[in-house]
Amino acid sequence: MKHTLIAAAAALGLGAAGAWAQDDVTLQLKWVTQAQFAGYYVAQEQGFYDEEDLNVTILPGGPDIAPPQVLAGGGADVMVDWMPSALSAREKGLPLVNIAQPFKDSGLMLTCRADTGIEGPEDFRGRTIGVWFFGNEYPFLSWMSQEGIPTDGSDDGITVLKQGFNVDPLLQRQADCISVMTYNEYGQILDAGVAEDELVTFKYEDQGVATLEDGLYVLEENLEDPAFVDRMVRFVRASMKGWKWAEENPEEAAMIVLDNDATGAQTESHQIRMMEEIAKLTAGSDGALSEEDYRRTVDTLLAGGSDPVISEEPEGAWTHEVTDEALN
Secondary structure, eight states: OHHHHHHHHHHHHHHHHHSSOEEEEEEEEEESSSGGGGGHHHHHHTTTHHHEEEEEEEOOTTTTTTTTHHHHHTTTTTEEEEEEHHHHHHHHHHOOEEEEEEOOOOOOOEEEEGGTOOOOGGGTTOEEEOOOTTTTHHHHHHHHHHHHHSSSOTSSSSSSEESSSSSHHTTTTTSSSEEEEEEHHEEEEEEETTTTTGEEEEETTTTTTOOOSSSEEEEGGGGOOHHHHHHHHHHHHHHHHHHHHHOHHHHHHHHHHHHTTTTTOOOOHHHHHHHHHHHHHHHHHHHOOHHHHHHHHHHHHHOTTTOOOOSSSSSHHHHHHHHHHHOO
């Protein structure tokens, strides 16, 4: 009789579990599957989303995918984006709101060949510089505007090369400087055989024009739905747990990323190095947006002279509602 009751209770428990549907969340990444997004893959693989009764679908990005458009079209609930891109989109009419900020520091740099003679921003005049677009150009354009350096290709200005997501323009000497991330393209340059002493690198952080990078954004109207907010609270809590696990276990996190790379394009050594560098950028964040960092980003974007990235002080562009609950 005792065994019968235990079996019946187990069957009832399994039935209840089967009937308890997880809440779906779709995350749109800013770029392809790589360690830049390790925290989300870790949260999925380690069961942190399951613990929050979430069924999370992670959509990789790519050169032909614009995360804000995916979000606006209902293809995702939440996306990863850089704040300059998100604030620019908001000013243009897409009401994006930052609900969490896993990345505390910026990994964006401009790297030049030392033999060009470039020693400081003033030496950029008359040069060709590779810049990423698709929303990634805003930090550079704001920086040059503050320096008073035109980006119109004039003799006294800069010729902007619309850079692909590789380092070929520097290796092939098509550009004097190119855009790189500490965790990705800079390592690719070194792997190509260029020594560090052959490079001059300008970190946006050191130039005082660093803007916030990978944050989590949703549509403002969705925050009016308590059920949606609850899903985001659980999603952020589990995601930050994933990020902290990844920081403490970079090699294992890199392996999880590789397991989720359907393209097979990533290598083990590259992803481990990337994760080690990414951990430096996320280490200072508990997920809550720093108002000081937000202010610095906005001030940088507004300080664009006659052609600023954003023309007005944003209103309602961020909230602590989700992280206050998630981190409580």
